[in-house]
Amino acid sequence: MFSSVSTERTGKSVFYQPHRFCVAPMMDWTDRHCRAFHRQLTRHALLFTEMVTAPAILHGDRQRLLGMSGEGEHPVALQLGGSDPAALAEAAAIGEGFGYDEINFNVGCPSDRVQEGRFGACLMAEPELVAQCVARMQARVKVPVTVKCRIGIDDQDSEGDLQRFIDVVAPAGCRTFIVHARKAWLQGLSPKQNREIPPLDYARVYRLKAARPELTIVINGGIATLEEAAAHLAHVDGVMLGRAAYQTPYILAEVDRRFFDPGAKVSTRREAIEGIYPYVERHLASGGRLNNIVRHVLGLYHGVPRARLFRRHLSENAPRSAAGLATLLEAVAIAEASNPQLAAAE
Incomplete structure (x- = not known):
């Protein structure tokens, strides 16, 4: 194929x-x-x-x-x-x-x-x-x-x-x-x-x-x-x-x-998260729960400082019925605080 x-x-x-x-x-x-x-x-x-x-x-x-x-x-x-x-x-x-x-x-x-x-x-x-x-x-x-x-x-x-x-x-x-x-x-x-x-x-x-x-x-x-x-x-x-x-x-x-493709762009972690924002919004608008999606995202910051805080924030807050896109935005902010190098692909 x-x-x-x-x-x-x-x-x-x-x-x-x-x-x-x-x-x-x-x-x-x-x-x-x-x-x-x-x-x-x-x-x-x-x-x-x-x-x-x-x-x-x-x-x-x-x-x-x-x-x-x-x-x-x-x-x-x-x-x-x-x-x-x-x-x-x-x-x-x-x-x-x-x-x-x-x-x-x-x-x-x-x-x-x-x-x-x-x-x-x-x-x-x-x-x-x-x-x-x-x-x-x-x-x-x-x-x-x-x-x-x-x-x-x-x-x-x-x-x-x-x-x-x-x-x-x-x-x-x-x-x-x-x-x-x-x-x-x-x-x-x-x-x-x-x-x-x-x-x-x-x-x-x-x-x-x-x-x-x-x-x-x-x-x-x-x-x-x-x-x-x-x-x-x-x-x-x-x-x-x-x-x-x-x-x-x-x-x-x-x-x-x-x-x-040697010329392919390498996404940053933040770009990967931002890429699913529209999908998250559609899922929530259709009655879905944030945790249905973000449980798959928990390992994104593995190996970098504050990864544990990122996982904890999502694990504790995403299952809540009122959790929305803001919960995901907060987790990203927590993960990337004091880590400006994360704005660039590694």
Whole structure:
């Protein structure tokens, strides 16, 4: 999926591959409010929704589940969970109708709740079913259908197991695989433990790319800095950051210039906050709460003086029913008091 954009500085078109840098789908975190904020820091990184199950889309409140923060949210992918090819195909078509640039199939989440619904990582044991799901979705939509998976599950974690999974699924129409470089234990470990205890094996993902150069391979898992991301790009097509991008979001401000366009502008923290003021006002005017948005902003000043005061002010005041834009303005003033260097990008 290649795109063309005009840069602010030069007005020239820049062609880029959004999978080069992605912000991971994270349950309860990467909602539309989070994506509206992240888009103020990076224009080009590929953003993802939380995982949404196909049954929820077919039978639930689609506007609540799929509505975007605005046209400026692109490029953005919808991550789907499920195991019924027909339901997934219908959900993918609905998602495409909402304007998503990509449909991503979750075959990597190891939670008990997901397994009970026959979603997520347990499907790695059924590559033929995954292929059927991908084929049915790709037949219904024009946007790419991609897969996010692990390097293996339980005792099916050899290099040959991963290769066989890819060999079965790729011919169904999947040209992009986002691979979390840890296997998942489906029993005995919590989702948090599955992000920490199974050892990372980046080299296996590198070898997968070397063996299948025609596929787009994106690496995920344990990547904490842009320096680490750049090192991975010597071996694979793209990188995906999760918790590091969410908990220390200002690292996203350097993404466009470092990975997509050397002439891209780097926003200051204040500019990122000011960029969401109109969105905040619209959300409040529609009956929303300030805390729905600013809970995603708490880490913006991480690592600089007064960051703790910024977080405290928002944590204590944003949940109040009367909290409005003034509460956010006060937090910024607190964070930047006696810190004139924050007016410039770092």
